[in-house]
Amino acid sequence: MRHFLVLATLLTGTAMAADVAPPRNIVNFESQATREVPNDLALATLFVEFTDADPARLAEKVNLALAGGLKLLKQYPTVQSGGTSFATYPLYSSKNNKQEGWRSRGELRVSSKDFAALSKLVGELQKSTGTSPMQLAEVRYAVSDEARSKAEEGLIEEGIAQFKRRAGVIQKSMSASNWKMMSMNVNTSGFRPEMRPMMMKSAAMMDAAPAPIEGGESRLQVNVSGSIQLAD
Missing domain, CATH: 3.30.70.260 (ACT domain)
Incomplete structure (x- = not known):
């Protein structure tokens, strides 16, 4: 009898799990925020x-x-x-x-x-x-670690705000009454300038004033991806 009760319980649980419908109206998308940051x-x-x-x-x-x-x-x-x-x-x-x-x-x-x-x-x-x-x-x-961290914090805020705005656009386009967040991923990346090889200077050039070093800028980027569920 005990074996029968355990089997019946397992079958009931399996049937209940099968009755659970997968989430509906799920939309996956991403947003980006970029900024040119001076190389320090x-x-x-x-x-x-x-x-x-x-x-x-x-x-x-x-x-x-x-x-x-x-x-x-x-x-x-x-x-x-x-x-x-x-x-x-x-x-x-x-x-x-x-x-x-x-x-x-x-x-x-x-x-x-x-x-x-x-x-x-x-x-x-x-x-x-x-x-x-x-x-x-x-x-x-x-970009130094300190400057990168500070810039990325601002970019994360911009990226999430952009994600929310897009969620609102999707909701309106699909004539949904509301939306809720299901998942979110935040990734940061950076694009640095290429290395600049320098030619060997002649003796006359060495005696001159040193050439100025111009750092330029690096592009930092934050990608925010995730999914939302639209309400009927």
């Missing part, structure tokens, strides 16, 4: 490259150059170090494909919101200051 952060990568038959001597050259760059960096408190990197690879002769030496590349990455200080530092690093001068590989720009 500049990031530069500088490097040195040397060739030598002795890998130990080669490493010493690169380390001395990077140490000199880090020492100069300390004179600019508004510029932050993004770290250094070091890579060594063999060189082969084009005639007999035999190894004929080694080549090493050391990189120094720096960043700052103080564009004037960063520009001046980059210029100094490209000069010979007791160690080998560094070359500028690239400068790229971004």
Whole structure:
């Protein structure tokens, strides 16, 4: 008898679940809010490259150059170090494909919101200051985390307000008496400018005033997607 009661209960529950109708009048859509935000952060990568038959001597050259760059960096408190990197690879002769030496590349990455200080530092690093001068590989720009967070908060408000306005338009177009929110997703994204590679400057150019760094703008975007249910 107990087995029969359990089976009957399960069958009744299944029948009740089957009787539950899926939600009606569900509409899925999305809205967007975008804003151009000034890039307040500049990031530069500088490097040195040397060739030598002795890998130990080669490493010493690169380390001395990077140490000199880090020492100069300390004179600019508004510029932050993004770290250094070091890579060594063999060189082969084009005639007999035999190894004929080694080549090493050391990189120094720096960043700052103080564009004037960063520009001046980059210029100094490209000069010979007791160690080998560094070359500028690239400068790229971004929105700092603080500025991005503040801008995204405003964009989220705009995106949700736009979503509600569209919900009202859909309700009116469908001659519905009302609508209610069923689900909502909020996603943020950003489009940053491409990296700007810089050519090696000549000695005469290095003695001139450092070129100004122009950050430009990045486009931030918030996507709000979800579903609403229209009332009959």
